Amino acid sequence: MTSNQTGRLIGAIFGLVFVAANAGALPTVAAVPLRVLAVVSFVALFIALRRTRTTPAADEGTVAAAAAPKRFGRGYRLVVAAEVVAALAGFLVITRVLHTPQASVAWLSLVVGLHFFGLAAVWRMPSLRWLAAAMTACGAAGLVLAACGASLAVIATVAGIAPGVLLLGSVWWSLRTP
Numbered sequence: 001m002t003s004n005q006t007g008r009l010i011g012a013i014f015g016l017v018f019v020a021a022n023a024g025a026l027p028t029v030a031a032v033p034l035r036v037l038a039v040v041s042f043v044a045l046f047i048a049l050r051r052t053r054t055t056p057a058a059d060e061g062t063v064a065a066a067a068a069p070k071r072f073g074r075g076y077r078l079v080v081a082a083e084v085v086a087a088l089a090g091f092l093v094i095t096r097v098l099h100t101p102q103a104s105v106a107w108l109s110l111v112v113g114l115h116f117f118g119l120a121a122v123w124r125m126p127s128l129r130w131l132a133a134a135m136t137a138c139g140a141a142g143l144v145l146a147a148c149g150a151s152l153a154v155i156a157t158v159a160g161i162a163p164g165v166l167l168l169g170s171v172w173w174s175l176r177t178p
Contacts, residue, residue, distance in 0.1 A: 003071030005049050008171045015167030016042040022160025025152045041168050048175055075122035083115040102152050106142025106159035113139050131170045138163045
């Protein structure tokens, strides 16, 4: 599996997790179909990723690869480390200082969205900015909803399920273009 395929697989896994975990805040009549759709979408993506033809790229040391950034190198590790620190610090503030645990998923979506801006820069993939902006907006909206006292189901839908769908959709979209 190439680094591109691995990156897409990671995105699909997190999309599945976002939808499956947050669907639990909804009534069963909505949660079950959402989870089933997320699993079916993930399995179909996994199969599509495995069938994707690979071209010589960064994984194989071509001339074009020499100019391309290393997919999971130092820049990636720094972005993910910053993401983890920000997420953990935010969770501590949200739960222990603000006492609003229902805002946790919104904070996570905001941080994950922002991390895609970092990845867009590190990987030199400006197209990731669209996903970054959309996920960041979902997270910010979820934080506002939590601050306004919205129900957990509403927060989970806006800040959890929608970002999961965005992640799964972005992986599908990325398979359309090389």
